[in-house]
Amino acid sequence: MPSPDPVADLVGRLERAVVASGRRRRELAREIEGDLREAVAARVDAGAPEPLAATAVVAEFGDPRAIAAELSTELLADRGRRFAPRAALAAATLLVVWFVGMTALAAVPGFRVPVEDGWMLQVSRALDAAGPIVAAAAAAGWLAIRRSGSLTALVAVAGLQLAFAVALVAGAVAMAATIAVPAAGAGILAALLVTTLVLGSALAVAAAALLVRWGAVRLAPRRARS
Incomplete structure (x- = not known):
């Protein structure tokens, strides 16, 4: 009927x-x-x-299903255009915060990293090297998304940001829980930890939400056919 x-x-x-x-x-x-x-x-x-x-x-x-798929892709690309520059700024901010924080901690009298926790310094150096790459990738991805709406660039940017944010948050928590910091450096460590947790968690959640949305867009046509 x-x-x-x-x-x-x-x-x-x-x-x-x-x-x-x-x-x-x-x-x-x-x-x-x-x-x-x-x-x-x-x-x-x-x-x-x-x-x-x-x-x-x-x-x-x-066909409403085909049009819905097009609209979903356009909306996701638009969200990616807004996410990428913010993600680049957040990654750059975290990198600066870690560089300044660790430099300040290293200058505190009595602060040192025990030999058994030397891996943290290696991780910190790796993140220092990865940070600029992640920020640059986000900027390049934003250009690709802005010009062509490339979902491949969007996924790459979100994946990199998620991995970077999770690594930073985990590193900050591990350092706070493991390394003894002199009283003079407690405030520096606290500021570093809080900033990393707030910015890193926000970045990780935003990146994960974008990846989930991308997965839903990819799966939508299959669900419609089933």
């Missing part, structure tokens, strides 16, 4: 299929429904019966 309101039926199917936040899906649904209603009204003004006008407009709109 045909739907009593094919426009509402189409918009509902489209809204359910788009991979985005609930608010963004509702906004898109309202925008698309408004355009469709205007197209129906134009046909009715031209003399077509409203049911036939609505059916014709819906038929011309196309």
